[in-house]
Amino acid sequence: MPGFLLFATLTGDTAMELFLKIAMAAVLVLLLFRLWPAYKQWQESGRKAEQGDWLAALLPLGGVVLVVILLIVAVRA
Amino acid sequence: MANTDYTLMRGAQGAISANKVLKNTYMLLAATLAFSAVTAMLSMALQMPPMVYMGAVIVSMLLGIFVLPKTANSASGIGVIFGITGLLGFGLGAILNVYMALPNGPETVALAFGGTALIFLGLSGYALTAKRDFSFMGGFIFAGMMVVMLAVIANIFLAMPALSLAISSAVILLMSGMILFDTSRIARGEEDNYIMATYSIYLSIFNIFISLLQILGIMGDD
Numbered sequence: 071m072p073g074f075l076l077f078a079t080l081t082g083d084t085a086m087e088l089f090l091k092i093a094m095a096a097v098l099v100l101l102l103f104r105l106w107p108a109y110k111q112w113q114e115s116g117r118k119a120e121q122g123d124w125l126a127a128l129l130p131l132g133g134v135v136l137v138v139i140l141l142i143v144a145v146r147a
Numbered sequence: 148m149a150n151t152d153y154t155l156m157r158g159a160q161g162a163i164s165a166n167k168v169l170k171n172t173y174m175l176l177a178a179t180l181a182f183s184a185v186t187a188m189l190s191m192a193l194q195m196p197p198m199v200y201m202g203a204v205i206v207s208m209l210l211g212i213f214v215l216p217k218t219a220n221s222a223s224g225i226g227v228i229f230g231i232t233g234l235l236g237f238g239l240g241a242i243l244n245v246y247m248a249l250p251n252g253p254e255t256v257a258l259a260f261g262g263t264a265l266i267f268l269g270l271s272g273y274a275l276t277a278k279r280d281f282s283f284m285g286g287f288i289f290a291g292m293m294v295v296m297l298a299v300i301a302n303i304f305l306a307m308p309a310l311s312l313a314i315s316s317a318v319i320l321l322m323s324g325m326i327l328f329d330t331s332r333i334a335r336g337e338e339d340n341y342i343m344a345t346y347s348i349y350l351s352i353f354n355i356f357i358s359l360l361q362i363l364g365i366m367g368d369d
Contacts, residue, residue, distance in 0.1 A: 090201040091303050097208050098300050104212055105293055112285035119283040127284060127327060130273045134266050134323045138316075138362065141262045145255055145367040 165336035168344065172333055175228070175345040180352070182229055183236030190240025197245055203238025207231045215346060224342040232349060239357075246360060251367050259359040267352050270323055274330035281331040284324050291321045312365055315358040322351040322358075 190199065210231050218224040246252040274281065295317050302310045329347050332338045 086198060090198065090205070093205050094201055095300050095303050097205050097212075098296055101208065101212060102293055102296055105289060105296075109286065109289035109293060112289055116285045117280065117283045123279070123281075123283050126277060126279050127281060127324065130270055130327065131320060131323055133269060134319065137262055137265055137269075138319060138359070141258050141359065141363060142366045145251065145258055145363045 162336075164339070165334060168336070168339055168341050169333050171341035172344040172348065175225075175341060176348055179228060179232040179345060179349055183232045183239070183353075186233045186236035187240035187243060190237045191244050191247075193240075194244060195237070195241040197241050199241040200238040203234045203241075207234040207238075210234075211346065211350075215342070219340050219342045228342055228346055228349075231346070235353060239353075242357075242360070246364065249364075255360065255363045255367055259356055259363055262359050263352060263356040266319075266323060266355055267326060270326040271330050274327045275334055278334070279331060280335060281324075281327045282335075282337065284328050288321060288324050288328055291317065291324075295321060308365060311361060315361040318354050318358040319362075322354045325351045 215227050218227050246256050298314050333344050338344045
């Protein structure tokens with residue numbers, strides 16, 4: 071999953087770091103190939119949104135954005 | 148009348164089954180999160196280098212792709228998921244050591260931890276009480292995950308802070324959507340394997356925590 075890979079530049083040893091980066095990129099590409107059929111299946115036969123569905127989903131996501139903003143304000147205070 | 152009774156009984160049995168999966172999922176999630184915390188503390192105590200994080204993530208991803216789906220319907224799946232979450236916790240400990248060494252590090256870690264807990268509990272509570280079917284988000288979430296993964300592959304080699312920030316923000320939103328999606332599927336009985344359900348929700352929580360650490364670290368000038 072993507073979030074794992076945000077610290078890919080923290081290692082110090084160059085050769086080992088390069089090897090791990092290539093290995094991680096390879097595993098991610100593998101994961102992409104595994105995700106593709108799931109994406110196609112959900113896109114083709116998944117339930118389509120009805121009226122009010124997206125609003126019901128965007129409301130809590132908006133709350134998440136607010137929480138993140140508050141956390142940023144807290145860390146900069 | 149007999150048909151109505153049969154339909155009502157099937158509906159009731161479905162609800163009982165869904166509640167059982169939900170209960171087992173949350174119990175296993177609590178256990179795996181606790182186990183991750185223990186392995187993270189062990190990793191921090193052993194002062195593991197940041198490289199351990201990358202190695203742990205690679206191995207756990209391979210286990211999640213190749214081993215867990217095959218063992219999810221048997222008792223060995225429990226061992227595999229504890230192995231995966233323990234590995235991820237161990238790798239996380241190495242990253243937390245880097246943050247704890249920074250001037251505002253402990254505060255950043257505490258805020259990321261609190262924020263993750265608040266986001267997860269809020270979204271889960273909302274998904275369970277709203278009783279809405281969030282499965283319509285499936286295509287959008289999987290498409291978003293693939294786009295973000297391509298960005299991450301590029302950023303592994305480019306190492307651009309602005310791109311890291313954009314990826315972290317996208318990951319938080321996608322994983323939040325994933326929590327809504329997964330929780331509603333479990334509550335509606337559409338996911339009946341509590342091991343796979345736990346794995347998906349655990350990854351959402353883990354990714355939100357890591358992304359919050361990244362955002363707060365950058366925004367806090369660390």
